[in-house]
Amino acid sequence: MQRQERAPLWEALVAHVRHGYAAFHVPGHKGGRGAPPELGAAWGRPVFKYDLTELPGLDNLHAPAGAVRAAQELAAELYGARATFFLVGGTTAGLVAAVLAATRPGQRILLPRHAHRSLLAATILADLEPVFYPVEVDKEWGLPGGWDETAVEALIRQTPGAAALVLVHPTYHGLVGPARELIAAAQAAGLTVIADEAHGPHFYLHPELPPGALTLGADLAAQSTHKLLGSLTQSSWLHLGGGRVPAAAVAEALRWVESSSPSYLLLASLDLARRQAARNGRAAWQRALELARMVRSGAARLPGLACLEAAGWPGVTGQDLCKLTVRVSGLGLTGREAACYLRRAHGIQAELADLRTVLFVLTPADGEKDGERLLTALAALARERRGEKARVGELPELPRPVQRLRPRAAAFAPKAYLPWRAARGRVAARAVVPYPPGVPLAWPGEELTPEVLAAGEALQAAGTELHGLTPGEGGEPLVAVVEE
Structure with a gap:
């Protein structure tokens, strides 16, 4: 050493x-x-x-x-x-x-x-x-x-x-x-x-x-x-x-x-x-893990909240406990709504928020006071913020599109820009990615099948943005497809 x-x-x-x-x-x-x-x-x-x-x-x-x-x-x-x-x-x-x-x-x-x-x-x-x-x-x-x-x-x-x-x-x-x-x-x-x-x-x-x-x-x-x-x-x-x-x-x-x-x-x-x-990586991460366990234990006891514990998940063999994922859908809120409240009311900035969860990252730079501040904010969230559970939509299962061209060929091909529904059966020239969850709905070269289009509409209805679309003249988002 x-x-x-x-x-x-x-x-x-x-x-x-x-x-x-x-x-x-x-x-x-x-x-x-x-x-x-x-x-x-x-x-x-x-x-x-x-x-x-x-x-x-x-x-x-x-x-x-x-x-x-x-x-x-x-x-x-x-x-x-x-x-x-x-x-x-x-x-x-x-x-x-x-x-x-x-x-x-x-x-x-x-x-x-x-x-x-x-x-x-x-x-x-x-x-x-x-x-x-x-x-x-x-x-x-x-x-x-x-x-x-x-x-x-x-x-x-x-x-x-x-x-x-x-x-x-x-x-x-x-x-x-x-x-x-x-x-x-x-x-x-x-x-x-x-x-x-x-x-x-x-x-x-x-x-x-x-x-x-x-x-x-x-x-x-x-x-x-x-x-x-x-x-x-x-x-x-x-x-x-x-x-x-x-x-x-x-x-x-x-x-x-x-x-x-x-x-x-x-x-x-x-x-x-x-x-x-x-020099001190082991000791530093020992403190971070102890803090993570403390915050997890406190958050898990709050009504309407749940902390991600992946033991028993299919295909999962381990978990980094310092990534604290809190599900807020039990409050009838989306993750984005919860993250917005935490930021505005308590000065807590989360790493990521999606339809159901908010992600907080704990490192050796965080101390006990930081953990207590986060727990206090989560307790206030559980106590003060209640939404309508029906508003928390369900994410559709993402289809597996058909690959018709290699991504490079599609990305460099001449492009046409079409309204979402008009792109049925065409080949995507640009990735279409819902955020959240950040998993591409279509890669360049994949066919925009009826299942893909339906999933995209369901995602938008659930409050998810589709990245990779282009604003049209009238404000309608357009999807880039390979020109035929």
């Missing part, structure tokens, strides 16, 4: 700033002297001195040989990875690069429909054919969880030409499925396993959290360090596990999708977040 006490990139950055060079280089604000005064007043002038990019002694993110390389090696050591790549384009850039490095145009990729939209972008850029494996959705909560091992393993065997499989580990709400078995089955069939571990960088730091995807054998794992650890927003990292994908292929793909002028504020925050996790 003595090596983990170092922060080589941060140390190099501090040394550069202390030297006091005359800055005849970018960025143009020159250490803050030319920055908008409002930013200096709000953030403080010193932060701008560290807003640098590649300079002598600070290394090069896309050809690391010094401080960046040393910092990445320490992160890989902490996570047990073969190599780690720092990301300034978020986990989105990491997932896109992982797919580009692991596949060739025309191949197939297996993934669940609730995969992050970055996987749609990756599928388009790599010109892949998506094959969706089924995921169990709990009807009471309306949330995706795990999967049936037998069904997915059969699909893997029945999908020739597949190059990769995407594992979402965990879901947005902290649920994990039988990942070890899925990884083994996919790799036995010759597939590279790419883990979207955006919400799981802390799994490696405490034994009471679910096991990390790398620990279970994943070939690549992209993590949003900024979501659960202490780095700045948009900073993430991508870990390389086994030997299926060359590190050079990943590095090349990252050069395609990331900035050539990376922010050293983001990179230094990754270096320090790694050191912080190595």
